[in-house]
Amino acid sequence: MEIVKFSENDSVEELTNLLHSSYKRLADMGLKFVATYQTSEYTKSFLKNGECFIIKENEMIIATVMYYNSFFMKEEDAPAWYKKDFVSYFGKFAVMPEYQNKGIGGMLMDFLEEYAKSKGKTELALDTSEKALHLIDYYKKRGYRFIEYHQWDVTNYRSVVMSKKLSS
Numbered sequence: 001m002e003i004v005k006f007s008e009n010d011s012v013e014e015l016t017n018l019l020h021s022s023y024k025r026l027a028d029m030g031l032k033f034v035a036t037y038q039t040s041e042y043t044k045s046f047l048k049n050g051e052c053f054i055i056k057e058n059e060m061i062i063a064t065v066m067y068y069n070s071f072f073m074k075e076e077d078a079p080a081w082y083k084k085d086f087v088s089y090f091g092k093f094a095v096m097p098e099y100q101n102k103g104i105g106g107m108l109m110d111f112l113e114e115y116a117k118s119k120g121k122t123e124l125a126l127d128t129s130e131k132a133l134h135l136i137d138y139y140k141k142r143g144y145r146f147i148e149y150h151q152w153d154v155t156n157y158r159s160v161v162m163s164k165k166l167s168s
C-alpha cells in the first residue's frame with residue numbers, strides 16, 4: 001500500500017465521506033469531532049492548513065491523515081504544546097471501517113513519525129477526546145504520552161494532547 005499526497009485530481013467529497021464513515025463510531029458515542037460532520041467545502045478549505053496524505057485501493061481512498069508542521073490557527077485557540085517549534089502534529093486520521101485493525105493506521109503513524117523527523121521535528125503530537133479511551137490506549141501503546149488538556153471551542157468534549165518523542 002502506497003501513501004501519497006492528496007492531489008487536485010482526488011475527490012474532496014470522497015475524502016469527506018471517508019471522514020464521516022470512519023468517525024461515525026465517535027459520533028455514536030456523542031462526541032462531536034468536526035470530522036463527524038464537516039462539509040466538503042470545509043474539507044476543501046481545511047486542506048490548506050497542512051499536508052493531507054491518503055492511501056488508495058482500487059482507485060478508492062481508504063485511509064487519510066493530515067500532517068501539520070506547525071500550528072496554523074489563532075494563537076488563543078492553540079494548545080500550548082502545538083506552539084512549540086520542535087512539535088509537529090496530526091489529525092483528521094481515518095481508516096475506512098472495513099479496512100481497520102489491519103495495521104493501516106499504524107503504517108500511517110510510522111510514516112508521519114519519519115516525515116516529522118525529516119522536517120527537523122523532535123515531537124509528533126495529536127489531540128483526541130478524553131472520553132475516547134480506546135484511542136488514548138491506542139496512542140499510548142505506540143509511545144504517545146499525555147501532555148495537557150485543551151478545550152476547543154468547536155467540540156463538546158475536553159481534549160487530551162498526546163505526544164511522542166521521535167528517536168534520533
Ligand SMILES: CC(C)(COP(=O)(O)OP(=O)(O)OC[C@H]1O[C@@H](n2cnc3c(N)ncnc32)[C@H](O)[C@@H]1OP(=O)(O)O)[C@@H](O)C(=O)NCCC(=O)NCCS
Nearest residue numbers: 022023093094095100101102103104105106127128138141
Ligand atoms: C484510529 C484509526 C485511524 C486506526 O486505524 P487502524 O488501521 O484501525 O489502526 P491499526 O490497524 O494500526 O491498529 C488498530 C488495532 O489493530 C491491531 N492490528 C494491527 N495490525 C493488525 C493485523 N494485521 N491484524 C489484526 N490486528 C491488527 C493493532 O494492534 C491495534 O490494536 P490495539 O489498539 O489493541 O493496539 C481507525 O480506527 C479509525 O479510522 N477510527 C475512527 C476515526 C478515529 O477515531 N480517528 C482518530 C481520532 S483522534
